[in-house]
Amino acid sequence: MMNTTKQYNSNFNVLSNLRYDIPAGIAVFLVAVPLCLGIAMASGAPLFSGLIAGIMGGIVAPLISRSALGVSGPAAGLAVIVLTAIQDLGFETFLLAVVVAGIFQVGMGIAKAGIIGYFFPSSVISGMLAGIGIIIFIKQIPHALGYDRDYEGDLSFFQDDGFNTFTELAHILNYITPGAVIVAIASLLILFLWELPVMKKNRIFKLLPGSLIAVLTGILISQVFPVFFPEMALATEHLVSIPVAENSADLMSQFTFPDFSQFNNPQVYLTALTLAIVASLETLLCVEAADKLDADKRVTPTNRELIAQGFANSASGLIGGLPVTQVIVRSSANIQAGAKTKAAAFVHGLLLLISVMLIPALLNLIPLACLAAILFVVGYKLAKPALFIKMYKTGMYHFIPFIVTILGLVFTNLLLGIGIGLVIALVCVLLENYKVAGYYHEEHEDKTIILRLSEQVSFLNKANILQTLDRIPDHSKVVIDASDSRYIDYDVYEIINDFKAEAKRKDIELQVINLNGYGTMEPVR
Incomplete structure (x- = not known):
């Protein structure tokens, strides 16, 4: 009964918490922009399709979901599946599969399939969070140093350019951009200052999120460089890149619609089923992780979440967007930014919509190094040394799956890493039950x-x-x-x-x- 109360009270008092949720929504929006673009590029899809998925995940999902702090959008974990599907089906037919996948997810929610998420051990969930934090941190190092040739959102160890996570770091030493390094350091200093207790007590600094000030500072520095220090100026590749529509007709031309003539194509339904299962699994894992990070320990109704994700996916596919899941990178950034209710996720989606329609040129002034600094902080908070100490004290049967899950995520990818961690967790359960007799x-x-x-x-x-x-x-x-x-x-x-x-x-x-x-x-x- 207590959990039910937490579930249904998780999103009330939205208006009274807007002073927390609006700044958090802005912070998540700033993180989401390059991720949406990067995941679209990784998926072999038009860049605009990633933004559509971010908008639908931010606006449609929160209206139905009862997840207080989860944020939805295009997911890096689906990039390989999407890339293959687009190559096999063509983009318009693929969009039809996304619409059908959403319908499948709604059916899964009605069938109460959301309970699957409760069978993942806490050691694996904690390992997933820490692993994601480490990956976020490592993957942002190139952008902080000014090497922006790789897309955002590439969370796999082995990459399409022939490098892996660690050889990439050695490779970028030949391409350091001093201007980007200065922007990253300045942004980190601001974010560090905003974390100091004395700053948190000041009412003015409470109203102004550190991430927003860091972004404004980054834009200011990048605009000063060409005037006073031309040799430090940042090139276009070092900045956010949103497609700019010259007029409303140009904007409308960027939308793509599903090819409904392929309704009888069995490959559409096979692709849709694959997308629905993988997207649902990623969502349920993220729900578990986000609930663990929630200071109020609210519980998200998982069946309702699957229904919300299904509607968001169908809406995204109908107008040319990528598949949507609840995403731990955005959700953790949302929580770290101080969000209180799902209004923050909605604000992030609304800002994506407004920016695409009205101010794409302004957003294209944001240095990627500045966003990298914000994600450095998010990654560190997810993988704090204190977490490793806490997990070690719980005993080897919890610590080993925790570490293995982290290594699995870092050296493979999200789903495979979680699968490896889950197998090791089950082995540890067997050993624990064998050793501690009944x-x-x-x-x-x-x-x-x-x-x-x-x-x-x-x-x-x-x-x-x-x-x-x-x-x-x-x-x-x-x-x-x-x-x-x-x-x-x-x-x-x-x-x-x-x-x-x-x-x-x-x-x-x-x-x-x-x-x-x-x-x-x-x-x-």
């Missing part, structure tokens, strides 16, 4: 050995119970007490019954208490 034994003064079975006795406890019974010496007194057990696996039940025959042979005085049966512990008839 029972304990006591040896009394009269040398009576008491084996008291725990509440849940699964097949994982089979080996330990069998070994313990084998070690009991001849002529002993043994009591096996199942009074506290609500569930006993059949394998364990069979071992105990077999031990009755062995006890007679070893002259063991055996008493079995309340072992009624196996499974639900109903008496065996």
Whole structure:
């Protein structure tokens, strides 16, 4: 009942929290612009399609979703699938698959498929957050140094240009742009100052988000360079690049519509199903991660979220946009910027729409180095050293999946890294259950050995119970007490019954208490 209250109260008081949500929405908007463009480029799609996906994820999804802090948009994790689909189907037919994928997601939400997200261990979710933080940090180093030839949003270890995450860092040393470095350092200094306690207490600085001041400073510096320091001037490739429409007709020409004549093409439905499953999985993982980061510990209704994402996907596909998911990069930036309700996500979507229609030229003045500085802070907060210490203290069975998930994300990609972490987490669960037996034994003064079975006795406890019974010496007194057990696996039940025959042979005085049966512990008839 408590969780239900948190779910349905998660987004009330929107108006009273606008002083937090508007600055947060601005911060996320600034982060989202290059990501939308970069993911579109990575997907082999028109740049404008990435912006459409960002707008639909920011405006449509929050209207239906009850996620307080999640932010939706185009996802890097889908880039490979989208690239292949566009090559195989053509862009207009691919858009039809996006529309159908949205319909599939709505059906999944109605069918209550959102529960899948609850089966991911917290160690894997924490590892995903930390891994994303490390990747964000590393991937922004080239932009901070002025090497902007690669697109934003390339989160895979191996890249299309023949480099990987680490060889890329060595390669960029030959292409350092001093002007970009100065912009990045100035932006970082502002962001650092805004984090100081003395600044947080000042009302004026509370109203002005550090990310916005950093962006304005970056624009100012980049405009000063050509006038006073021409050798430091930033080239076009070092700046945000949004398509600029000369008039309303030019703007409308950038929209593309699905090819509905391909409705009978089975490849459309196969692609749509793939997109729906992968996008839903990414969304559910992001929901779990965002809820963990929420200071108020609000719980997002996952089935409702799938429905919201489905409507956003269909809306995006109908006007030429890429697939949409809830995205951890934007969501974490939103949380770190101080968002309180889903109004922040809506503000970010609204700003994307306004910027595309009215001020694309102004946004094209923002240096990518400035945005890199903002993402440095986001990445650091996701992968703080304190998190590693906390996870280490929880024990090896939680720490190992946490570390493996991070390594998986850094050296492969998002979905594969999470899959590797999940497998290791399951192995650790098996080892933990094997090592920590589902029972304990006591040896009394009269040398009576008491084996008291725990509440849940699964097949994982089979080996330990069998070994313990084998070690009991001849002529002993043994009591096996199942009074506290609500569930006993059949394998364990069979071992105990077999031990009755062995006890007679070893002259063991055996008493079995309340072992009624196996499974639900109903008496065996």
